[in-house]
Amino acid sequence: MRDADPPETPQPRTNSYLMGHEAAEKDYLTAWDSGRLAHAWLICGPRGIGKATLAYRMARYALARGSGDQNSMDMFGAPATPTSLAMSAEEPVFRRVAAGGHGDFRIVERGWSDSKQTKRKTVIGVDEVREIGAFMSMTPAEGGWRAVIIDAADEMNSNAANAVLKVLEEPPRRALLFLVAHNPDRLLPTIRSRCRRLDLRPLTQAQVTALMGRYSPDIKPADVTALAILADGSIGRAMELAEEGGVTLFRDLMTLLTDAPKLNILRLHALSDKALKGDAFRTLTGLLSWWLARITTEGARGGLESLKEIVPGERDLARKLLGAATPAAWADVWDKIGHLQRRTDAVNLDRKRSLMLMLMAVENAALTGRAA
Numbered sequence: 001m002r003d004a005d006p007p008e009t010p011q012p013r014t015n016s017y018l019m020g021h022e023a024a025e026k027d028y029l030t031a032w033d034s035g036r037l038a039h040a041w042l043i044c045g046p047r048g049i050g051k052a053t054l055a056y057r058m059a060r061y062a063l064a065r066g067s068g069d070q071n072s073m074d075m076f077g078a079p080a081t082p083t084s085l086a087m088s089a090e091e092p093v094f095r096r097v098a099a100g101g102h103g104d105f106r107i108v109e110r111g112w113s114d115s116k117q118t119k120r121k122t123v124i125g126v127d128e129v130r131e132i133g134a135f136m137s138m139t140p141a142e143g144g145w146r147a148v149i150i151d152a153a154d155e156m157n158s159n160a161a162n163a164v165l166k167v168l169e170e171p172p173r174r175a176l177l178f179l180v181a182h183n184p185d186r187l188l189p190t191i192r193s194r195c196r197r198l199d200l201r202p203l204t205q206a207q208v209t210a211l212m213g214r215y216s217p218d219i220k221p222a223d224v225t226a227l228a229i230l231a232d233g234s235i236g237r238a239m240e241l242a243e244e245g246g247v248t249l250f251r252d253l254m255t256l257l258t259d260a261p262k263l264n265i266l267r268l269h270a271l272s273d274k275a276l277k278g279d280a281f282r283t284l285t286g287l288l289s290w291w292l293a294r295i296t297t298e299g300a301r302g303g304l305e306s307l308k309e310i311v312p313g314e315r316d317l318a319r320k321l322l323g324a325a326t327p328a329a330w331a332d333v334w335d336k337i338g339h340l341q342r343r344t345d346a347v348n349l350d351r352k353r354s355l356m357l358m359l360m361a362v363e364n365a366a367l368t369g370r371a372a
Contacts, residue, residue: 010053010215012052012053012055012056012151013056013097013098013100013107014089014098015053015056016086016087016088016089016094017214018050018053018054018057018085018086019050019203019207019210019211020049020050020200020201020203020204020207021049021050021054021200022084024043024054024198024200025054025057025084025085026083027198028041028058028061028085028198029082029083029084029085031196032061032062032065037176038195038196039168039171039172039175039176039177040168040171040176040177040178040179040194040195040196041055041058041176041177041178041179041195041196041197041198042153042179042181042184042187042191042192042195042196042197042198043055043178043179043180043181043198043200044181044182044184044197044198044199044200045182045199045200045201045202046182046202046232046233046234047182047234047236047237048231048234048235048236048237048238048239048240049200049201049202049203049233049234049235049236050200050203050235051180051181051182051200052149052151052152052180054085054198054200055149055151055178055180056097056149057085057086057087058085058147058176058178059097059105059147059149059176059178060085060087060093060094060097061082061085061087062144062145062147062176063093063097063102063104063105063142063144063145063147064087064091064093065144066140066142066143066144066145066174103141103142104140104141104142104144104145104146104147105146105147105148106131106132106135106147106148106149107148107149107151108124108128108129108132108148108149108150108151109124109128109150109151110122110123110124110128110155111124111125111127111128122155123155123156123157123160124150124152124153124155124156124157124160125156125157125159125160126157126159126160126163128160129150129156129160129163129164130163132148132163132164132167132177133163133166133167133172135148136148136167136171136172136175136177137172137175140174144174145174145175145176146172146174146175146176147175147176147177147178148175148176148177148178149178149180150164150177150178150179150180151180152180152181152182153179153180153181153187153191154181154182154183154184154186154187156187161187161188161191162188164177164179164191165188165190165191165194168190168191168194168195169194177195179191179195184197201233202232202233202234203233203234203235204233205228205229205233205308206228207235208227208228208231208233208234208235208238209224209225209228211235211238212224212227212228212235212238212239212242215235215239216239216242219242223242223247226247226250226310226311227241227242227246227247229308229310230246230247230250230287230290230310232290241283244278244279244280244283245280245283246283246287249274249280249283249284249287250287250291250310250311251311252271252274253271253284253287253288253291254310254311254313254314254317255267256268256271256359257317257321257362258313258317260317260320260321260324260362260363260366261324261363261366261367262363262367263359263360263362263363268356268359269356271284271355271359272352272353272355272356272359273352275351275352275354275355276351276352281344281351281354281355282341282345284355285337285340285341285354285355285358286341288337288358288359288362289334289337289338289341292330292333292334292337292362293334294307295307295318295321295322295330296322296327296330296331296334298318299318299322299327300327304318304319304322320366321362321365321366324365324366324367324369325365325366325368325369325370326369326370329365329369329370330365332365332370333361333362333365336358336361337358337361340354340357340358341354
């Protein structure tokens, strides 16, 4: 199923490289140098673009500078002002944070739902955040700052969120809280209002391509280009798709849809059979939903000339489908696909049947001009 050997996804705590968020780093450094550093930072943006990696860089910088490490001098003997949060992976602070052994640092994530630590809970509960206030109020063990990262803050349940709010209402001295959020609107307004906010933009296609070359250089250039488009600015998503065989699945999906308005029954069953293997159902349905949203959006903007083809003939296929039904009809199909995705996951419906129902909804719209 995989398009190539699976890439080694860098974990934020061990990743020393970040691309595309230089402006956010500059904002943090400017605040640091001004002496008016916010006690809490809300780092927002889509999944997989480097938010947690940035949070670790910000935390490591505070831990290193606050303890006197990395305070280099300029040519006149005055303290030098760094222009980046970059830190070598060989630095003691980097290695200790990566290993979870720094006395002034904590990471809060979703806990494990099983004893073998193979599956995480769906939310961050109050147990995971209960000790944040006490930890941040303690005198820093190394005389500098204390730092806590919550990844991701929008995954907290209400009790956990209220516990964090209490910390924000009375922020401890020389303590920094970094909240990573994929969807900040899910956070309490009172939490958002007490944080300095950094909104990170999706990466460009060129940046995703460059990062794929860095992290997984063995993937074929044509597949890298396809992954960079499919990922919509997320290097994390690009690497997930590479491991899940996303490019091959997308090409199979386009081959099937090319037969619209009447789908080839043998191809329909063959593709649906793939939904039974590993994460293929989630990948396939995600790609189908993403592609319908993509062509509908592009069509609403006045045409498909700017649509970057992932496979030859994709633009012609998009024109054919958009000509067969209204944007409202395709929006209804997209909504039905999302509903089937959620129900299949929630109550463990048959994945092959669910995928066939989604594809038949596309076929029906192409045949009749409206959603089923």
